[in-house]
Amino acid sequence: MTSDTLAELGATFLGSRMKRLADRLQTDAAAILQAMDLPIQPAQQQFLAVLRREGPQTVGAIAQHLRISQPTATRALQTLVEQGLIAMSRKGRDQRQKTLTLSPAGQALMDRLERELWPRVEAAAVALCGGRHAALLEEIATIEAEFDRRSLFDRVMDAPPAMTVRDFSDDLAEAFYRINAEWIGEMFALEDTDVTLLFQPRELIVEPGGAVLFAQTPDLGVVGTCAIMRMKDGWFELTKMGVLKAARGRKVGEFLLAAALDRARAMGVADRLYLLTNRKCAAAIHLYEKLGFEHDAQILQTFGGRYERCDVAMTFKPR
Numbered sequence: 001m002t003s004d005t006l007a008e009l010g011a012t013f014l015g016s017r018m019k020r021l022a023d024r025l026q027t028d029a030a031a032i033l034q035a036m037d038l039p040i041q042p043a044q045q046q047f048l049a050v051l052r053r054e055g056p057q058t059v060g061a062i063a064q065h066l067r068i069s070q071p072t073a074t075r076a077l078q079t080l081v082e083q084g085l086i087a088m089s090r091k092g093r094d095q096r097q098k099t100l101t102l103s104p105a106g107q108a109l110m111d112r113l114e115r116e117l118w119p120r121v122e123a124a125a126v127a128l129c130g131g132r133h134a135a136l137l138e139e140i141a142t143i144e145a146e147f148d149r150r151s152l153f154d155r156v157m158d159a160p161p162a163m164t165v166r167d168f169s170d171d172l173a174e175a176f177y178r179i180n181a182e183w184i185g186e187m188f189a190l191e192d193t194d195v196t197l198l199f200q201p202r203e204l205i206v207e208p209g210g211a212v213l214f215a216q217t218p219d220l221g222v223v224g225t226c227a228i229m230r231m232k233d234g235w236f237e238l239t240k241m242g243v244l245k246a247a248r249g250r251k252v253g254e255f256l257l258a259a260a261l262d263r264a265r266a267m268g269v270a271d272r273l274y275l276l277t278n279r280k281c282a283a284a285i286h287l288y289e290k291l292g293f294e295h296d297a298q299i300l301q302t303f304g305g306r307y308e309r310c311d312v313a314m315t316f317k318p319r
Helices: 005-035 042-054 059-066 070-082 104-128 133-149 152-158 170-185 192-199 201-206 252-267 282-290 297-306
Strands: 086-089 099-102 164-167 211-217 221-230 236-243 273-277 293-295 312-316
Touching: 005 042, 005 104, 042 059, 042 070, 042 086, 042 099, 042 104, 059 070, 070 086, 099 104, 170 192, 170 201, 170 211, 170 221, 170 236, 192 201, 192 236, 201 211, 201 221, 211 252, 221 252, 236 252, 252 282, 273 282, 273 297, 282 293, 282 312, 297 312
Parallel strands: 236 273
Antiparallel strands: 086 099, 164 211, 211 221, 221 236, 273 312, 293 312
């Protein structure tokens, strides 16, 4: 069997893979509409659906409901007006604003779509997903929300070139100690809790169900690290996050924090993740807030006593 190159390329070509799937769905949808003698294209149905659900709308409002650009909405809606499925008027105080509504023909078509087609399409789509449609739709919503938070462009262009994530291995134990000792020692003194963890990352972090991650660059090697550590009552602590001086300015911390949050999501513990820090670490606190952490007095009271330097506690709030 011929290999599936897009599938093998994985997440790097996520957009192309999703477009390929969307094209297949739209091709079948067009064939179904034609077979049922319904005078509309697959992509046009969403515009009629907005007007059916929301009533009269402007072009801009329809674009907002569908999360598409206004020029795209304008072109599609104009075609529907020309087909006689949508009526346009200039009612209200502002005669410059065009208000769109379903025409009688559009209402009749929507009656047929809702009665004869959409229930059958929904049943087929659920079967196509193997009954896992709810989980799939939730994942799509997560991707859309992440895209709204930070675009793919920004994620690619802002990231340090060729930086990669490595998981803990025994040959990286020394780097885990060295990076953290340097990082902590710049503003604080190493405490007993620090020393214990830094000398036993496998026994105290990895083996109990946590993770230790490292950031690596082609020119400097391993330049940063952080850990996700299992604590009591189902909580996990994001801890021992540090970056070498030589790598400052490359956004290693943001790269590592994003990787740690991705790992926490994969572990299913993102909603039980907290961190401890000190108000002197203003830049780090700003980064934590940027990526979704919020200050939490209860966590400070429960876990803050582990370190003398701790006067700030934050929990991650998944978006």
